Amino acid sequence: MKTKTWNQQIVKRENKRIVLNTIKKKSPISRARIANMTGLNKGTVSSLVSELIDEDLIYESGPGESSGGRRPVMLLFNKTAGYSIGINLDVNYILGVLTDLDGNVILEEAITLNETHFPVVKEKLFKIIELLINSAPQSTYGIIGVGVGVPGIVNNRGMLLLAPNLNWKSVDLIDIIEQKFDLPVTIENEANAGAFGEMKFGLGADANNIIYVSVGIGIGVGLILNGGLFKGYNGFSGELGHMTIKDDGEGCGCGNVGCWELYASEKALINNAKKVIVNQENNDKISLDDLILLAKNENKQSIKLFEKIGDDLGTGINNIINIFNPEQIIIGNRMVFAKDWIVESITNRIENERIGFQHQNLKLDFSELNVYSPAIGMAAFSIERFFSEFQSVHS
Amino acid sequence: MKTKTWNQQIVKRENKRIVLNTIKKKSPISRARIANMTGLNKGTVSSLVSELIDEDLIYESGPGESSGGRRPVMLLFNKTAGYSIGINLDVNYILGVLTDLDGNVILEEAITLNETHFPVVKEKLFKIIELLINSAPQSTYGIIGVGVGVPGIVNNRGMLLLAPNLNWKSVDLIDIIEQKFDLPVTIENEANAGAFGEMKFGLGADANNIIYVSVGIGIGVGLILNGGLFKGYNGFSGELGHMTIKDDGEGCGCGNVGCWELYASEKALINNAKKVIVNQENNDKISLDDLILLAKNENKQSIKLFEKIGDDLGTGINNIINIFNPEQIIIGNRMVFAKDWIVESITNRIENERIGFQHQNLKLDFSELNVYSPAIGMAAFSIERFFSEFQSVHS
DNA sequence: AATACTTTGATTATCGAATAGACAAACTAA
């Protein structure tokens, strides 16, 4: 049992968080306005603000416009009080970003991967982290954490259990990175990272129920439910790529049949393409980029291939709508580049569905953070942790 | 914005809730033990307990066993301080229960429905509610609320938007019942009600992530995520009956194709049966009960029909596992009666799936509350509301 | 320029709730 009990310290911590969040969102803002918006007493706000200033998390920026009385002192969030490192470890490349506490990318570094052998990848990963650490500006709190998004199954304790496309199994990345750099480390599934990134610093900023669909080689899904990442009992939720949508379909490596990602992923697109397109020089080296180039030149075959993918994506998205009744669906990862040729067949498929009044206010978007969303999301996890642990420490 | 701020009253209210819940779960229990278990100060517990006694929510039951010192005064939850009414309004019948504050069924009433014309059903519903109200024992707080579970789509504000099998549309049941009885009314989808009932007073008592699959004429699903009912943006979540599992399958009334409930519901079973079983007198009046009777007599055809349903149920359950990574899946509603003939084909289908380490600790259960789970769940909603609103009122 | 009114932010007195610790009552064990 041992339920968390409540006391005045918690009240203070939570009110302080409210004040800080208000400043983050509505900056620049005065003490008086914070009191008005939150309902907190002016005195309470004053005292909490003065603590936040002492902690260097906010600062006064000088007087603002008067609204018929004494001019207010405007407060700003000090987004450079620390920096966060977020990394997207993908199959073909590693992308690392350094962000401020507001999720702005200060610096980015990328390395391509030619092989996925663990020791090799590890060295490249270390190199990127080191580079980012060394390039970070001086700040009060320094590097507050490192987050790495991985294309695989991660359990609740951050252990990477299986990454089929990297050919890795049971890797304790947290321990390995913490040993080397002595910083708080977060490991998450790439789709969860993307979802979190979109919620915190992307298109999902004002929605509470967001389904982020990462369409790359495979399909992974990150679930933001009631304003938080939903990870399931062991951390394995969101494997919608292995949702059966064709129960008499072909077998999948996962043991199921007719999995969604067999029909609607980048891999599916390329497989389809190989069967159809013959007037290509290296038929077996055809890529998503090639097909996009063809589509841009109005190649009918290519456009048709994309429309088929869009249609199959629509089938799964329909399921998502019926399952979650989300406020927003965000499609991310590399398939976003093909938006122009898939968006119509997706919406056509969705509009067939009549059960719900859902569509009246469903937002369907394509990621704008783009391939950055997982890296930014991983940086966001550390930022989140920094602020929630911070409050507990500073009395 | 207007975030809820924190203050001492909230601290007290929450600590009081902790004390009450501890007594509910661990009763009989002494003040000292509550302080030990929760971490609250002895004095705090004493004062909160004395308020709870004044409010008649708990009572002292006399001295308990000494453990080497002064004998403790044991405290008990006063489950008869009020009563709750929960009703399952189904297509063929209405089932109403009267429960105490601990979810125990004190009384039940059922009426069969021959037609679903709204005025007729309304009168029968009123009659059941009236009967239950009048039969309730005298108590401090009386009837604390009425909840009605309905086979249809209910929005966030409790409006029944669509009930295809009743042929109803846009019915404001809350208003209608509140007008008549002047009691707090809750309306919920039947699957959500069942899920809630199982969590509060059924098999799901100690799990936090439960997927309740109601297999009746159609299939509805109630989602308990992170310890609470997940309803989606508008309240329409859990329509997994209309999840496509066969994208080249037949059309469904919902506008989609190949919906799960076309293959794995009671309706599907009966449709299949009609095609196969011919040595029956009234072939077009065959029912689930008939088929169960046949299966009990080891009728091969019937058993095979159930195994097929189990297999198709397994396909959808596999999807559920991949989507949610739940701690527990509970199958409810009438198909539970066929457990013996479907359980094996379900588990066979599930075990094919190898992606997850999920199954290591997934509990797959058949409801024991049975057809009572939605009614009990509806009663549970009122109980929940009673306790959370109560605290705010009593200073 | 003088006056009245407003807005801002700090300060002070008060209140409410949790906590630590003291205490008496009621028990067990030796």
Add this chain to the structure above:
DNA sequence: TTAGTTTGTCTATTCGATAATCAAAGTATT
């Protein structure tokens, strides 16, 4: 008998939010 333990109440203290007051710094009106 005596010593130690457990229980539950009571008191003094602490902490944080609030209401109310106030001075400073502005605007609007005449």
